[in-house]
Structure formats: structure tokens, C-alpha cells
Amino acid sequence: MSEYLQYGGQAVIEGVMMRGPRFFAVACRRPDGSICVREEPVRSGALARAPFLNKPFVRGALALFDAMALGMRALSFSAQVQTEAEQGSEPSSEAGRKASISDIAIGVTMVIAFAFGMGLFVALPTTLTQLVQGALHINSPFLRNVTDGVLRIAIFMAYISLISLMHNVRRVFQYHGAEHKAINTLEEQRDVTLTEALTSSRIHPRCGTSFIVVVLVVSIIVHSLLPRPENALVRVALHLGLLPVIAGIAYEAIRFAGRRRGASALTVMMAPGLWTQQITTREPSPDQVEVALAALTAVMRMETGAPSAAPAEAAPGG
Numbered sequence: 001m002s003e004y005l006q007y008g009g010q011a012v013i014e015g016v017m018m019r020g021p022r023f024f025a026v027a028c029r030r031p032d033g034s035i036c037v038r039e040e041p042v043r044s045g046a047l048a049r050a051p052f053l054n055k056p057f058v059r060g061a062l063a064l065f066d067a068m069a070l071g072m073r074a075l076s077f078s079a080q081v082q083t084e085a086e087q088g089s090e091p092s093s094e095a096g097r098k099a100s101i102s103d104i105a106i107g108v109t110m111v112i113a114f115a116f117g118m119g120l121f122v123a124l125p126t127t128l129t130q131l132v133q134g135a136l137h138i139n140s141p142f143l144r145n146v147t148d149g150v151l152r153i154a155i156f157m158a159y160i161s162l163i164s165l166m167h168n169v170r171r172v173f174q175y176h177g178a179e180h181k182a183i184n185t186l187e188e189q190r191d192v193t194l195t196e197a198l199t200s201s202r203i204h205p206r207c208g209t210s211f212i213v214v215v216l217v218v219s220i221i222v223h224s225l226l227p228r229p230e231n232a233l234v235r236v237a238l239h240l241g242l243l244p245v246i247a248g249i250a251y252e253a254i255r256f257a258g259r260r261r262g263a264s265a266l267t268v269m270m271a272p273g274l275w276t277q278q279i280t281t282r283e284p285s286p287d288q289v290e291v292a293l294a295a296l297t298a299v300m301r302m303e304t305g306a307p308s309a310a311p312a313e314a315a316p317g318g
Contacts, residue, residue: 009296013172018182018183018296019070020299022302022303025299028081039298039299061247127232141228150220173280177288178289181197181289209281218249223238
């Protein structure tokens with residue numbers, strides 16, 4: 001089964017991106033109901049350019065960076081597909097200009113989202129801890145750091161629960177479930193067909209949601225072992241500085257869990273992430289699973305015909 005574990009993906013706007021070691025494919029449902037598939041080679045990422053960094057607890061942060069870059073490319077393409085109906089009657093120069101604007105808008109949105117995430121999941125929890133530590137008699141740095149972590153998890157769970165109520169986000173979560181169904185069907189070595197995929201689970205241990213939950217748990221452990229700076233800006237800087245270390249540990253945990261599916265100890269360890277996927281995935285419709293299968297079969301076809309090469313490391317997908 002090891003070759004199947006090289007495949008992963010993510011949901012995009014009205015579609016799914018699937019990737020293998022050397023190629024990726026994005027399949028999207030057009031506004032007219034047809035499926036558009038884009039196939040490309042994976043550009044050399046940080047790990048490919050610096051293979052000496054492909055070491056446990058080091059590769060995680062780099063693999064995550066590579067996955068984010070690929071995800072932005074897939075997201076940009078899916079956004080263009082949804083606007084192609086109105087661009088179809090325009091001159092190619094005008095359509096190209098709008099596509100460029102779309103790319104810039106997605107880039108700006110990602111920057112804003114990162115800043116918002118830092119404020120919501122780093123600055124806000126540590127500020128709340130400072131506000132309540134006196135009233136709750138939280139005197140030791142250890143307990144304050146643990147309180148930070150617990151608040152961070154609570155805020156994350158509340159955030160994803162709230163956004164899941166939005167129609168567009170719910171659609172993305174359905175495609176997330178479709179992506180998992182397709183990958184689970186492949187990894188269970190069943191026929192990669194719509195009939196088989198519809199019966200597969202929408203939950204997968206090697207998932208971005210599980211990765212985030214593991215990151216949150218690991219951050220509690222790591223920060224509880226360190227002193228707690230009194231200055232809020234220093235505390236936030238410490239969190240940002242340790243993020244690559246925490247991501248590296250979480251990456252190895254997710255990677256190991258993906259290769260040891262069914263082990264009882266790992267099932268318990270990964271349970272919080274799997275529970276959270278009940279929110280970040282939704283049961284997809286057959287036409288959404290069809291899109292996920294179109295992306296998966298496209299990338300499998302390319303990988304099968306590609307010359308052999310050292311497999312690339314991939315961040316948790318889904």
C-alpha cells in the first residue's frame with residue numbers, strides 16, 4: 001500500500017486538487033455542470049531543492065510551505081473556472097487581465113488570512129489568559145501556558161463551527177469529504193469508481209484538520225516546558241518562532257499515523273483530529289465525489305506514465 005500513501009489533496013472552490021509525488025491535478029465543476037481538469041507537474045519545492053533537509057522533524061515545516069504554495073495555485077485555478085462563464089465572451093487580453101487580478105486578490109486574501117489567524121489563535125488566547133489569570137489564581141507560568149493552549153483549541157473549534165454554517169464554506173467542506181472518500185477508496189485497494197467511493201468514509205487520519213489539531217496539542221506541550229515572557233509581543237514572537245518546530249513534530253505524528261492505520265494506540269492519539277473532521281468534512285453528493293475521482297484518476301494516470309523518481313514529501317492533505 002505504500003505507493004498509495006503518496007497521494008493527497010485538498011478541497012478548492014467547487015472542486016478538488018489531488019497530488020502525487022511528481023504531478024497534481026485540479027478538477028472543478030463548471031457553472032454549466034461540466035467538469036474541467038487541469039494537470040501539471042509539481043514544481044520543485046524546498047525539499048527537492050535541498051534534499052539534505054529531508055530529515056525527521058525538519059521536513060515538516062518545509063513540506064507545509066510547499067503544500068501551501070501548491071494549494072494557492074489550485075485555489076487560483078478553481079476561482080478562474082468559476083468566472084470563466086462571464087469571461088467567455090470577452091477578448092483574451094481582458095480575460096487574462098481579470099485572471100491576473102484574481103491571482104493578486106487571492107494572494108492578498110492569504111496574507112490577510114494569515115494575519116487574522118495569528119491574531120485569533122495566538123494573540124487573543126494569550127491576551128485572555130493575562131486578563132483572567134488573577135481572577136482564576138493562575139500563578140505559575142506552566143499553568144498560564146496550558147491555559148493559552150486550551151483557549152486556543154476552544155477558539156479554533158468555535159471558529160470552524162461558526163464558519164461551517166456559511167453556505168459557501170459548507171460546499172467546500174463537502175468537497176473535502178469527497179476528497180477523503182476518493183483517497184480512502186484508493187488506499188483500501190478497491191476499484192476507484194463512484195460506486196465504491198460513495199461507500200467510503202469521509203474521515204481520514206492524514207488530513208490537514210488532524211494536522212492542525214495535533215499542532216495545537218503539541219504547542220501546549222512545548223510551551224508548557226518553556227518560561228512565559230511577561231511582554232505580550234515577546235510571547236507572540238516566541239509562538240511564531242517555535243511554529244516550525246511544532247509543525248515538524250506534528251507532521252511526523254500525522255505521517256506515522258497514516259502509515260499505521262488501525263493501531264489502537266494511534267487511534268486514541270489521533271481521535272481529537274478525527275472528531276474535528278466531523279465539522280470540517282460534510283457528506284458529499286455523488287456529483288461532488290465524481291469531481292474528486294476525476295482529479296485522482298488524472299493524477300494517477302500521469303504518475304503511472306511518469307519515469308520513476310525519488311518520492312517527494314507531502315504535507316498532510318485534506
